[in-house]
Amino acid sequence: MGSVRLRSLKEKIQLRGDEDEHEQVDSWSNRDLIPLPPSRRTWGWFHYFGYWTLNSLNISNWQTPNTFLSYGLSAGQSMMVIVVGKLLVTFFSTLIAWCGLRWHIGFTVQNRFTWGLRGSYIPLLQRVLLNFIWCAIQCWNGGRLVAVCITAIWPSFAKMHNTLPSSMPTTTYQFVGFVLFWIFSVPFLFVRPEKFRLPFLVTSIYCGVGMLCMMIWSLSVAKGVGPLWTTGQNIPETSSWNLHWLEMKGINQIIGGIAAGITNGSDFSRYARSPKNYVLGTVLSAWITGVLVSLVGLVVTAACQKIYGEVYWN
Template sequence: MALRHRLAALDHRIQLKGDDTKHEQTDAWSNRDLIPLPPSRRTWDWVNYYGFWAIASLNLANWQTPSTYLTMGLSVPQAMLIIVISRILIALFSTLVAWIGLTWHIGYTVQNRYSWGMRGSYIPLLQRILLNFIWNAVQCWNGGRLVAVCLTAIFPSYARMKNTFGPSMPATTDQFVGFVVFWFLSTPFLWLRPENFKIPFIVVCVWCGTGMMCWMIWGLSVAGGVGPLWSSGQQVPATSLFSTSWLIMAGINQGIGGLAAGITNGSDFSRYAKGRRHYVIGTISSCVVTGVLVSLIGLVTAAAGQKIYGEVYWNPPDLLMRMMENGNGSSKARAGVFFLAAGFAFTAMFENICGNAIAGGIDLAGLFPRYINIRRGAIITFIAAWIVQPWQLINRATTFIAVLSSFSVFLAPIIGIMTCDYYILRKRKVRLSHLYRTQDSSYNFWKGVNWRAVVAWLCGWAPTIGGLIVTVRGDLNPPKALVQLYYMAFLIGFFISAGVFYLLNLISPVGDMDQVDAVDVYGTFTEAEARRVGVAPLEEGSIYGLSTTRQSDSDVFVDAEKRV
């Protein structure tokens, strides 16, 4: 009996607490971080969204993007064309997904409940959690490499550190120390709530953006221009199975797929917007303009480095180490390298925290709302890096990383379902109160699962999974049709799943899909917003005698078309 009381007391202690007067109920489907955000918590302006997308641009991967397409045999203009088109499409798809967060102020975790069912939403949720765990670990390892460069700049002997690991460890001591330092330096930022990200975003943009520009100017000045890389023409091998057009298509697919996870969680962050214009201005200016400029700067700097050192260094840590001659360079060289590496490292740190740890925290909160909020979930995601062991993935399992990078094959169908359901079938109407309960919920479907979404999702990735397998496996003579389908995987998955989901809803329709709550029971909207979406403001609900408690009001709804 005493043990039972202790366990009950412990359970009560670790359960999350919310302010019921602010509709922050904590139960099996809801907590403070999952409810529709009230105006007081929507603090992001266009600077925040510029910074949000900047951390997805001012990084190693985007810097090296042109190398991927040049390696395929494409020319510099063709590589830049792919980058421009990819970035425009990323901004478009991101806005499609994020618009529900701008309108109804709910995130990806809750958003999927009305498409997949209350329990069916665990399917897309678990996919994202898996990705967040693995990518967080990989990003920590990559950030550790930049920390190792910083440590070499401060302590030149660091680059010559003795490797104390045995042959069974696929990493060196200096690499592992860099990972540990990066992990511990990142941890304090997990206590920051998304509402307070503005200052770190500004620091990242100014520091890393300035560093990149200075690096490019230095390279051009020392080299006296760019090297042969800049004028690389088309060099597609005569033995290539695919024409230039197909290679460009593959590049666009890869460009979008690389940020597919970020596209899906668009509403997780758009719900923090002060207004729609802030999201649109910040996203377009940063995702498109900054994203293209960073790739261009990376290309110019690599071309200048080729003229200086006689070879091409696409990976910034490698070029930085060469610039200071692996720690033996001058103090000026080491100071400049430290500034650059620290800027890249801080960007990688906050990109990882925002895009993986915080996103993982939101998703974990959706699985265990009573016990996990964003902060606890982010900490769990970060601790999981030690279980994932990224040094094993990076240095050994190259095939696994290739599969991970191609996970958009499974994410694109999810985006297609989300888009079709919200814009076409539900006519941009959501019954918020029914997203936080299973009893008598419009979104419970069959035992909590909407079978239509499951079938549509399977149909979306079935045509492209074969191409993914043969590509990752490295088959010498794969079936051409399979690979061509894989080269269009994102668009194919998006449109097939959207189309199948629409047809299934015509064949087996769901009733009352375009209805909303009668009253803003969560106090989510301003007066203007409430009238825009067709619900009565919370105060008006009280005036007209409508209950404003969550449990009773969730049963009160009327057709939005009949309401003023």
């Protein structure tokens, strides 16, 4: 009985080829691995603008520059780090994605160029393991926000009895938010990537409006950004060597934060109608919007330091 059920499940999830399109399905080829036909290359520059904006308008991008303030850098110095780091990210994103733009293939096939057919499983496995970590980080961030939203509706939710041991760096109500966010995310795994154009656009607008509201609120309460905007906290004024190393550390942190994500850039660039659509959308959003989001995050953090007396970041 068990083997019959497993066989039935395998038949339901197995990818089948379309004989009319001369598709072959085996361990080396299927419709998601072969070069995309023109009918599936539907993304224009604005869709890539939305895609990269979603990568910019998120908690991770908001958090990163605030870390530099805790190092002792001023907000102005942090902005220099962000501008340079985002520019390098934009350059490498376009460079890595060129295989998808030129040959309309994804990350899996791209690896076969240098690793061979069987050797390509090595970087693929590495990418899968990195996905586990990245997914966990995003689910945890999302879960914290879900917990905040539920608390705003039902304040008693935050007072839920904590059933987790004190050694756990979380509480029961935060863990419930994490589980709920994870469950809400699962259905999106069954949506084809080219169908994400509208969700990218809608979420980008909502996130952008929310971040602007946070900035307006913090500036209104603090009556300005405070001294943290021009002066750092912990770096000796005579130690330019330490300052420059901290700036290099910040640039490396920006690149490292997205390096795993851009390695499979061809998985998305292959949906472009033309290479210029991807390049234009990436430059306008990954660099310009990314810098603006970090600027808003720095303004809010600097203003909140004036309100609460210390730099808050996560």
